[in-house]
Amino acid sequence: MDSTSCISLLVLVALSATAASAQLSSTFYATSCPKALATIKSGVTAAVSSDPRMGASLLRLHFHDCFVNGCDASVLLSGNEQNAGPNAGSLRGFSVIDNIKTQVEAVCKQTVSCADILAVAARDSVVALGGPSWTVPLGRRDSTSATGNTGDLPAPTSSLAQLQAAFSKKNLDTTDMVALSGAHTIGQAQCQNFRSRIYGGDTNINSAFKTALQAKCPQATGGSGDTSLAPLDTTTPNAFDNKYYSNLLSQKGLLHSDQVLFNNGTTDNTVRNFASNAAAFTSAFTTAMVKMGNISPLTGTQGQIRLSCSKVNS
Numbered sequence: 001m002d003s004t005s006c007i008s009l010l011v012l013v014a015l016s017a018t019a020a021s022a023q024l025s026s027t028f029y030a031t032s033c034p035k036a037l038a039t040i041k042s043g044v045t046a047a048v049s050s051d052p053r054m055g056a057s058l059l060r061l062h063f064h065d066c067f068v069n070g071c072d073a074s075v076l077l078s079g080n081e082q083n084a085g086p087n088a089g090s091l092r093g094f095s096v097i098d099n100i101k102t103q104v105e106a107v108c109k110q111t112v113s114c115a116d117i118l119a120v121a122a123r124d125s126v127v128a129l130g131g132p133s134w135t136v137p138l139g140r141r142d143s144t145s146a147t148g149n150t151g152d153l154p155a156p157t158s159s160l161a162q163l164q165a166a167f168s169k170k171n172l173d174t175t176d177m178v179a180l181s182g183a184h185t186i187g188q189a190q191c192q193n194f195r196s197r198i199y200g201g202d203t204n205i206n207s208a209f210k211t212a213l214q215a216k217c218p219q220a221t222g223g224s225g226d227t228s229l230a231p232l233d234t235t236t237p238n239a240f241d242n243k244y245y246s247n248l249l250s251q252k253g254l255l256h257s258d259q260v261l262f263n264n265g266t267t268d269n270t271v272r273n274f275a276s277n278a279a280a281f282t283s284a285f286t287t288a289m290v291k292m293g294n295i296s297p298l299t300g301t302q303g304q305i306r307l308s309c310s311k312v313n314s
């Protein structure tokens, strides 16, 4: 072999090694921890049956994990990321994940990462609330710090262009973005996150819907004006379905960032399609969830498998 082809071969081997280490696999724990998936599922099912909102909270935790420095369970570490703007006083479900981790550790010691538990818990939450299932690629490892930039998370005041930019930064396209926003078919939001929308900031809002929200959310800042809750999907708040999109068609999106998806713009047709065609939404949502779960995972020997999801190993 001449030296040029020898070098190309080396480059090829090096490239495929990189690709292999970044590759997740749905059978990652098939031999190392065959009971992992069933253990996570029973933990999620129990938590959601005693508090249906928990399904929404776990799904959101996975999103906030993946958008900040990749799906590396950094969001689960006490401190930094949890106390940052969009997360503080808002994220829920940490103790549910900690309990599931304890149960998983009891069946397989230091084998299953917290990042994978969160990705599977997000899927099982959707299923527990009547939504679609999908196969979750596995093999993520856990970060050893939480130093990510929570500024990568989109804000509820975002314009359509800002949402597109935030998702495109994570290699998610506009269809992925519209489909993933469908997660707002479950769960709740605090008044402070939509107050400007219901007090004059937005004109693209159904007036009866607005009046009902104003009764729930006083205009004054502080107290219940900030933290009272309203369902993100006013029609079927605890069911994972496509009603989020029909709400948008009647200008009943709760957040400004919800209604911008149907506001005489380029995403209107996708919203119409998802509202009328549940199968199209299911297919786009499950595809986009797998893509989101693939954002910059730690693999191979990177990071660690935490013993407890809320702290790095000592």
Ligand code: HEM
Pocket: 053, 055, 056, 057, 059, 060, 063, 089, 090, 091, 092, 154, 155, 156, 157, 158, 163, 180, 181, 183, 184, 186, 187, 188, 189, 190, 191, 193, 232, 255, 257
């Ligand atoms: C498109 C950009 C997005 C924005 C601006 C956004 C913003 C928000 C805000 C402000 C809340 C309410 C938080 C609170 O009041 O405490 C919320 C809740 C929620 N978000 Fe998003 N979100 C977005 C995308 C997503 C995505 C991609 C997912 C998951 C795939 C998701 C899942 C959820 C869920 C399930 C809740 C309810 C959580 C609960 O009830 O505990 N969101 N979101």
